[in-house]
Amino acid sequence: MELDKQSSWVERSLRSVWHPCTQMQHHAPHENTVPLIAVSHGRGAWLYDHEGRRYLDAISSWWVNLFGHANPRINAALKDQLDRLEHAMLAGFTHEPVIQLSEQLSALTDHVLGHSFYASDGASAVEIALKMSFHAWRNGGQGEKQEFVCLKGSYHGETIGALAVTDVALFKDAYGPLLRAAHVVAAPDARNAAEGETAADVARRAALDVERLFVERGRHIAAIIIEPLVQCATGMAMHDPLYLTLVRELCDRHQVHMILDEIAVGCGRTGTFFACEQAAIWPDFLCLSKGISGGYLPLSLVMTREDIYQAFYSTDVRRGFLHSHSYTGNPLACRAALATLEIFREDDVLATNRVRAQRLTDALAPLAQHERTRHFRNRGMIWAFDAVDAAPDFSRQFFSAAVERELLMRPIGTTVYMMPPYILDDEEIDGLAARTLAVFEQVMAA
Secondary structure, eight states: OOOSOHHHHHHHHHHHOOOTTOOGGGGSSSTTOOOOOOEEEEEBTEEEETTSOEEEETTHHHHTOSSOBTOHHHHHHHHHHHTTOSOOOSSSOOOHHHHHHHHHHHHHTTTSSOEEEEESSHHHHHHHHHHHHHHHHHHTTOTTOOEEEEETTOOOOSSHHHHHTOOOHHHHGGGGGGSOOOEEEOOOOGGGOOTTOOHHHHHHHHHHHHHHHHHHHGGGEEEEEEOOSEEOTTTOEEOOTHHHHHHHHHHHHHTOEEEEEOTTTTTTTTSSSSGGGGGTOOOSEEEEOGGGGTTSSOOEEEEEOHHHHHHTOSSOGGGSOOOOOTTTTOHHHHHHHHHHHHHHHHTTHHHHHHHHHHHHHHHTHHHHTOTTEEEEEEETTEEEEEESSOOTTHHHHHHHHHHHTTEEOOOBTTEEEEOOOTTOOHHHHHHHHHHHHHHHHHHHHO
16 A cells, blocks of 8 residues: 555654664654655656655665666666566576676676676675685685685675675674684775875885785685775775786786676776776676666676686586575576666767766865865766764764755765766756755754
């Protein structure tokens, strides 16, 4: 039954739904709590509640929605697929959407990464890459390579394996006894530059930390995992592409796999389709999720090289990669991804985004120059800045104030960021910039 009042849906949700990444008490029905928004429908860059209020989705609904809500072209592709095939197991069977998607993604890497293994979410893709790396080394007679390396402040998901290579205490500390420890190396975060240093200098220093570890432990290390160009969940920490180039060389020299987590930063988010293209390198494993289906359906995948695929190719079933879940390579999700790739091609999205990004960067100049902000930064379709001397509950205050001004934004600690869909028009860009400034000044004055 459709309910008329927004509050009715909110009350029902609070009684029955356990929301992710949320302290549920913050949504409790008393004063000074964080609003819970019951969404009725979406259109373009906007989400609407049951009372007709709208909210500009400036974070692409957790970084997944690339071409707007209820996109007509993706809708049409899914409606067509519904009449053909909704699902079939991918063990012993295959189907047109998963084949076409695998071929098209391989072509985007010049066929360097020619094999795709499918899952449903980003953390699952990371788990797959970690397991594949370890298993490939074992199949190749190097079973001692069982250790993994991650960057300081890194985030790669919240399943047990993914948490082991995550370095964000908020997510990790409670589950520490369950986790296998990973090596943590210096992050190439450009904000760490000393006076007179460039982002490239920071990248070189961080790469030296990797080199020291590889010299000491290389024969035991299976892989290093990196979120290329932007470490998102740690506060949109951006680094120079040189870091990827240097670490790729170190991986080759010391026989360590490179896993690139492009779950958030792939699919055009950093300005190129794959973030690693800006360093002119390819990893051994590349994880995709979030935007690959246009924000429509759960889908993730791991792309890898021919030599790694061949390490599992055998008559012995024990040498195979025996990982699966029931909805692997779901045809509907793959069809949404194919429609997403088609939009990239037909609309020349990467070129259009460069124009759109410059306009938003210009519109955000008052925030970049604000006396209470530091480290204004931009990479492709990601913007961020850090609040100076902000209150401990800055993030929650900002979210609540933004909702009042028709904005959906969720700061990470004291970092305000924007990752909007790739469809904003000039009016929406100017409105996003002006309202963000107004919200920031309101919260900082409180």
